[in-house]
Amino acid sequence: MTQVFNPQSLYDRDFLLWTEDTVVKLEANDFARLDLVNLIEEINALGKSQRHAMRSLLRRLIEHLLKRRFVPLADCYLGWQKEIRAFRNDLKDILDDSPSLKNFFVEVLSKVSASAIASVKEEYPKVNFSEQWLAELDLESILEGNIWDEE
Secondary structure: OOOOOOOOOHHHHOHHHHHHHHHHHHHOOOHHHOOHHHHHHHHHHHHHHHHHHHHHHHHHHHHHHHHHHHOOOHHHHHHHHHHHHHHHHHHHHHHHHOOOHHHHHHHHHHHHHHHHHHHHHHHOOOOOOOHHHHHOOOHHHHHOOOHHHOO
């Protein structure tokens, strides 16, 4: 009886080595030997990863903006503002690297806002969070300024 040996691909054995090998092949224009199936999968995953990171950071930013604007806990304000700055900086970095994500930002803003509102309402059930206030915000106002001071 003959056994069939099915070696794992370099991609399955050592991902880092596979990426290095892929770069070498791309730089050498050795397209015929590229592992196109896994290369396409990884490039697609990069785009998904950026969109996921943006959604997650945006949700956390909106949660903290809502807390800072509506939760009357002055002892927490500086901590929330620090988090707001960090989330804003991370989002700006992502948008600087991939400006086309601004369209995605606008596309997911209402859905992400709804989940952020639900989250803070659960955390602070006695606080009245104005959904109208959030609906009036745009990309620039979310990423800039002390919008919690607006009345």
